[in-house]
Amino acid sequence: MNETLDLTIGCESCPIKHRAVCARCDADELETLDGIKYYRSFEAGQTVIWSGDRMEFVGSVVSGIASLTQTMEDGRTQMVGLLLPSDFVGRPGRETASYDVVATTDLVMCCFRRKPFEAMMVETPHVAQRLLEMTLDELDAAREWMLVLGRKTAREKIASLLSIIGRRDASLKLEGTIGKIVFDLPLTREAMADYLGLTLETVSRQMSALKRDGVIELQGKRHVTVPSFERLMDEAGDDADGGMMA
Amino acid sequence: MNETLDLTIGCESCPIKHRAVCARCDADELETLDGIKYYRSFEAGQTVIWSGDRMEFVGSVVSGIASLTQTMEDGRTQMVGLLLPSDFVGRPGRETASYDVVATTDLVMCCFRRKPFEAMMVETPHVAQRLLEMTLDELDAAREWMLVLGRKTAREKIASLLSIIGRRDASLKLEGTIGKIVFDLPLTREAMADYLGLTLETVSRQMSALKRDGVIELQGKRHVTVPSFERLMDEAGDDADGGMMA
DNA sequence: ACCTAGACTTGATCTGGGTCAAGGGTTCGC
DNA sequence: GCGAACCCTTGACCCAGATCAAGTCTAGGT
Numbered sequence: 001m002n003e004t005l006d007l008t009i010g011c012e013s014c015p016i017k018h019r020a021v022c023a024r025c026d027a028d029e030l031e032t033l034d035g036i037k038y039y040r041s042f043e044a045g046q047t048v049i050w051s052g053d054r055m056e057f058v059g060s061v062v063s064g065i066a067s068l069t070q071t072m073e074d075g076r077t078q079m080v081g082l083l084l085p086s087d088f089v090g091r092p093g094r095e096t097a098s099y100d101v102v103a104t105t106d107l108v109m110c111c112f113r114r115k116p117f118e119a120m121m122v123e124t125p126h127v128a129q130r131l132l133e134m135t136l137d138e139l140d141a142a143r144e145w146m147l148v149l150g151r152k153t154a155r156e157k158i159a160s161l162l163s164i165i166g167r168r169d170a171s172l173k174l175e176g177t178i179g180k181i182v183f184d185l186p187l188t189r190e191a192m193a194d195y196l197g198l199t200l201e202t203v204s205r206q207m208s209a210l211k212r213d214g215v216i217e218l219q220g221k222r223h224v225t226v227p228s229f230e231r232l233m234d235e236a237g238d239d240a241d242g243g244m245m246a
Numbered sequence: 247m248n249e250t251l252d253l254t255i256g257c258e259s260c261p262i263k264h265r266a267v268c269a270r271c272d273a274d275e276l277e278t279l280d281g282i283k284y285y286r287s288f289e290a291g292q293t294v295i296w297s298g299d300r301m302e303f304v305g306s307v308v309s310g311i312a313s314l315t316q317t318m319e320d321g322r323t324q325m326v327g328l329l330l331p332s333d334f335v336g337r338p339g340r341e342t343a344s345y346d347v348v349a350t351t352d353l354v355m356c357c358f359r360r361k362p363f364e365a366m367m368v369e370t371p372h373v374a375q376r377l378l379e380m381t382l383d384e385l386d387a388a389r390e391w392m393l394v395l396g397r398k399t400a401r402e403k404i405a406s407l408l409s410i411i412g413r414r415d416a417s418l419k420l421e422g423t424i425g426k427i428v429f430d431l432p433l434t435r436e437a438m439a440d441y442l443g444l445t446l447e448t449v450s451r452q453m454s455a456l457k458r459d460g461v462i463e464l465q466g467k468r469h470v471t472v473p474s475f476e477r478l479m480d481e482a483g484d485d486a487d488g489g490m491m492a
Numbered sequence: 493a494c495c496t497a498g499a500c501t502t503g504a505t506c507t508g509g510g511t512c513a514a515g516g517g518t519t520c521g522c
Numbered sequence: 523g524c525g526a527a528c529c530c531t532t533g534a535c536c537c538a539g540a541t542c543a544a545g546t547c548t549a550g551g552t
Binding site for chain 1: 314316318319320322323324326327337338339340344345367371374375377378379381382384385386388389390391392393395396397443483
């Protein structure tokens, strides 16, 4: 786990310990990255980059949450990815962005100018390999989400989202308590709806239903307690260990 | 375009001209691949590999169509990817398969034993980089599909699927006629439903509706003529050049 | 203290697509 | 030529989730 993090593309001073240091070859790539990396901060609601814009940088999320969204001309929007701290943003080798990237909460990103980053990738194969692993993980996540979008009921969708956020949050805090999990929802009801392919009213109703049925407890609108994670997974319709393999 | 194909992982005798030859460095990797590659044939309906099984090989589709599907315990299934000739199958670096891979039509695959293939990847960085590009393309496709699954109506879903298959098919045949497109549907109504998150009855009804409205013509059940590709794209709800960028 | 705005909840009603059911067409083996 | 197995179509009905419409709750701002 820690060894994997060490191979993540990132930077020295991030609160999340992830650096472009390769455990295998003992080289420190930070040297080659210096001068091309910089930080960018965004307020909640700000757009980081618009779909179709020229992409000047790649980078990773340091703190906060960003989301990838696609919008149709008539305004229907679908969130196609949730970027949590340590997630990579951008696509080496492509000139323009394919989706809108929006700061869902206040957000800090660690960026690298794209061209020099691509050059470095060619010279340091293990960075490309690490990037491949990360991309394959994202692909798996996207495909798991396709099952959620295509076949699950509203209640199962909510439970799936809560279990993903809960798991990520718990593992970041290293408090992998079996059973009980506590976390703050970083998304508005509307953002949840956009991620799940629902309306915000349906999200609200199903949250109330899950609360009524004792699957979750709510302190305020955003603070969630899950008394039994197994129960939540069950509601999500996943087999018990489904997401643990990733 | 041709240069890209030359970099695709593949083999010498495939009907599709794709080989692991690197245009950049003039090396021919086939040499290192010999002895670890082999062919496998499957009949329509056969399962290539089950989710959770140990993955002994990676490879690419030579002819026919395979699909990646996920199934819930109660039998609901969602197709999460469609593999057309030249598409890569498998995940270097992972021991077990994440989805069922099913032969949708008769299928021939060109396979490489996974371990030696992984070893080769480490030694020949440009293969890893080509694989990264392909994976990023797949990720884009998966995310585009999330919009289809989450926000589009049944009619738009059908139109989206037809435009994807039609485009792929037309570009393979190099008959990129502007406007009119003719192709054979390689999927049953049920497979279409599984891909679109619909029931087969709804697929059938919407196909009839598109036919009634002159968006498509049907000769038999599977042979499709699209008189105006622009019209089809319009029905799909994409902006006109949406899928062309990929 | 009061006002406003954004985030959320809840109710009433409507509808797109699911479900159930009854066919039709083709292709196979016998 | 006949049944059987698929694959596909069409109709009738139903329901989960969308839509429309009031509200409530909370945090700021003045």
